[in-house]
Amino acid sequence: MLTLSTTLGLLFLCYVVFQFVKLQREVRKFPPGPASIPIFGCLWQPKYFRLDRSVLTELAKSYGNIYTLWFGRNPVVFLNGFQAVKDGLTTHPEDVAGRPLAPFFHAMAKNKGILLATGSTWRHQRRFSLMVLKSLGLGKTSLEYQIQEEASHLVQSFRNTQGKPMNPSFTLTLAVSNVICTVVFGHRFCHDDKTFHQLLEAMECIFTFGGSICHHVYDVLPGLMRHLPGPHKKALACCEEVCSFIRKEIRSHQDGGTAEELQDFIHCYLAQIEKSKDQPKPAHDEPNMVQCIFDLFLGGTETSSTTLYWALLYMVAYPDIQAKVQKEIDARVDPGHMICYEDRKNLPYTNAVIHEVQRFSNIISIGVPRLCVKDTLIRQFPIKRGTVIFPSIASALYDPDEWETPRQFNPSHFLDKDGDFVCREAFIPFSIGHRMCLGDNLARTELFLFFSNLLKALTFRFPEGVKDVNMEPVLGGTLQPHYFKICAEPRHAL
Structure with missing residues (x-):
């Protein structure tokens, strides 16, 4: 007679075999990938807990440019190489325009706003936000003038260091953030405003948490x-701090009464809420407005400031390239002229350097995940509705x-x-397809104007005794450089 423990052991073995056979049937329906086992998927191999570039490249060599990793019972399809990313995101773009509602993303945004929303919420908020940004001057001279003004403040901030060693990160973040503040709130902040500093520090905390081990554990x-307790609590508290700041700005706009002209994003959104208030289920309400502003503020600050941070590091690491940029600017731009976006046509090398900074720094790395909203086909592979897709930017x-x-x-x-x-x-730092970054034109203008005006006025070098720094990125929500210091020396007298 079998003992109870033996019976339970046999039942467990049968269950494992059943789950294994079931998993293998499912695996055959997806692109190839490494061996998976029940419950754990591919996570029985520790290297898949943290996916970096080397692991993803190795997988592509073994299984092709479209492959599947199983995380527990959930398949995730990875797209590797430009052609695979392009085919996956643009052949049937509406099929892969969803966003998976991962637990931490849901805790942050609750399917509101643009970046982390999906379905009809995302469509309504993105369409309206894009329309508003265009009406407020995105790609027009009025907004370009504001960026030039902020660039002049940035140049002066670096001049004030008098060539002493400093880390440029926070100064760059202040300047870039003030551009989106002007668009969203209708005003800029002084660089020594303590509330503004607290806001930017909260955003830094959110991005630092993104992509961390604790972030992955939260989602599991x-x-x-x-x-x-843990870093996830602090990150969520920082999200609430940013949202609280945004709500105060909204109250300030409401207390100021109805604007004769729609001067900023908040004015435009409040007008849309008033316009649609009698609809049974209005698509535009205050929670969505707060999250849209959060997304614009977060995305419009971190990505451009981090790219500029890498740009200055590359200029001190490659002084010959910095000198060539300055030589071109000196030859083709009037010394008393503030560089404008139109000047990029006469500054091909400078423009090429900025684009190479974006390509080489590659601050987004894998990319934000997509979700199949209906059954689709990527090349020869059928992809089921509900499958998560990671396009490796x-x-x-x-x-190669x-x-x-x-x-x-x-x-x-x-x-x-x-x-x-x-x-x-193949230059796709802003992604492609239906969920391409809606602020790409603003980012392009910012990067050119900030970078070219900085190089026109200043020369950047390592402090005495420093010859190089660690050029490997620090993993997080964006790929940041390791902490470094540089000296900014004026090229021309004021």
């Missing part, structure tokens, strides 16, 4: 993590089939044989 065990920007020297900082990637600027199709 949300029920448990909600009751435990890094693999497109480092694709698209770039001559993908692992080197080389501005010639964006120059033709005559030295004229060319932008390649």
Whole structure:
């Protein structure tokens, strides 16, 4: 007679075999990938807990540019290389326009706003936000003038350091953030405003938490993590701090009465709420407005400031490239002239350097995940509705089939044989498809104006005794450089 423990052991073994057979049936319906086991998927191999570029590249070599990793019972399809990313996101763009509601993202945004929303909420908020940004001057001279003004403040801030060693990160963040503040709130902040500093520090906390081990654990065990202390609690508290600040700005606009002209994003959104208030289920309300502003503020600050942070690091690391940029600016721009966006046509090398900074720093790395909202086809692979897709932006920007020297900082990637600027199709730092960054034009203008005016006025170098720094990125919501100091020396007298 079998003992109870033996019977239970046999039942457990049968269950494991059943789950294994069931998993193998499911696996055959997806693109190939590494071996998976019941309950754990591919996580029985520790290297898949943290996916970096080397792991993703290794997987692509073994299984092709479209492959599947199983996290527990959930398949995630990865797109590697420019052609795979392009095919996956643009062949049937509406099929992959969803966003998976991962537990931490849901705790942050609750399916409101733009960046972390999906379905009809995302469509309504993105369409309206894009329309408002265009009406407020996105890509127009009025907004460009405001960026030029902020660039002049930035140049002066660096001049005030008098060539002493300093870390440029926070100064860059202040300048970039003030641009989006002007668009969203209708005003800029003084660089020494303590409330403004607290706001930017809260955003830094959120981005630092993104992509961390604790972030991944929260998504796997949300029920448990909600009751435990840790960095996730601080990150969510920082989210609430930013939202609280936004609500105060909204109250300030409401107390000021109805504006004769819709001067900023808040005015426009309040007008839309009033316009649609009698609808049964209005798409525009205060929670969505707060989250849209949160998304614009977060996305419009971190990505551009981090790119500029890398740009200054590259200029001190490659002084010959910095000198060549300055030589071009000196030859083609009037010394008393504040560089404008139109000048990029006469500054092909400078423009190429900025694009190479975006390509080589590749601050988004993998990219924000997409969700299949209906059954679709990516190349020869059928992808089921509800499948998460990760488009590897890094693999497109480092694709050896698209770039001559993908692992080197080389501005010639964006120059033709005559030295004229060319932008390649594989240059997709803002992603592609229906969920492409809606602030890409603003970011392009900011990066050019800030970078070119800084290099026109200042020369950047390492402090005495420092010859190089760690050029590997620090993993987080964006890929940041390791902490470094540089000296900013005026090139021309004021």
